[in-house]
Amino acid sequence: MEAFEFATAGRVLVGAGRSADLPALLAACGTRALVCTGASPDRHAELLAGLGMPAAVFPVAGEPTVDLVRTAVATAREHGADVVAAIGGGSVIDTGKAAAMLLGNGGDPLDYLEVIGAGRAITRPSVPFIAVPTTAGTGAEVTANAVLASPAHRVKASLRSGTMIPWAALVDPLLTVSCPPSVTAASGMDALTQCLEPFVSPMASPLSDAVAREGIRRAAGGLRRAYADGGDLGARADMSVASVAGGMALANAKLGAVHGLAGVIGGTVAVPHGVACAALLAPVIGANVAALRAGAPGHPALDRYAEAAALLTGDPGAAIEDGIAWVRQTLALLAIPRLGELGLLPEQAGGIAVQAMRSSSMRGNPVALSEGDLRAILADAG
Ligand SMILES: [Zn+2]
16 A cells, blocks of 8 residues: 655645735734835835734845844744734745744744754744745745755755644735746746656655646746746746645655755855756756666656656657756756856865765655766756
8 A cells, every 4th residue: 555645734825916815814813913025025015005914024135044033033023923924035935934933932043953053843833924925936835944044154954844834825926927037037947846856756655746747837838938928927827836836846755966966056156046956957867867777777767757858848758858958948048057157166066066965855866876976967067
């Protein structure tokens, strides 16, 4: 008998104009709100003016740090907030998610952070948290972790617990229409990668496969169109659904070598996460397929890669190589820079490969890659 587990806590509400439901959702779970936004809250002036309850607005500029989350929690306490919302990209959502967890559990981020903190278990529920994504990619609106940077430790680490999955994800593709092309490209490639890696993961289950397949199909249809015409609402909706699908797939089936390497690269040079994933995706698929064909020719991940190639190209008879070619063409069409152009130096590859071997994402990779394989991937992506 097969056995698997699939976490589904949280409501996901999808639709153009759906952000109008935010006041009702807030009223359903609180009386005073902390609302995290991007650096310019004015972009959402209309939404913020109609929340229907006293709200403290907390702008988040850049990636969340341990200190920033401490300030967010202090702001929420001062305001007496009993509900948290986040309107923004992955960084904004992660800030709100971390603050909601700390308001429910007490303590400091370092008490709970993996790797650099005490890693204490998160046992109590977060205060209700509503995620309203304005980009399509990270899947943070449905995942159980928040990534924080600690400049003192020069690394990023996660707060993680099933209790951190947002109480509601309010997914309104209209909010992503103003997303500039470069962000659409990078976050969209992240969404695609976060569907593809769980799809070939040893932790995949029939339910994670179902959402991953749907996400790959949506990204294949929507990514290039959303980049070419930001006002294409159908393409924007496809990418918003691909983002949710990626978040649900990775939360249940883990990721792989793309994210193992991208996490270390993100702590080494200032490369946007989605750009790192985009540059690594084709080289990692190539390396995984070569290693599987050499060591385990009947491995089910090879069939998965072929199925993904068919979904990406729209050709049911597509070979894995056709899927890799589709990814490389998409990178060119979306004008995504190579890692070398963003400051990654060839001499950094060795250190990155060694660190990535130890990353938790590597456990979701379908085959064990050697340090030499990872160096070759970095050379290909650089
Ligand atoms: Zn990612």
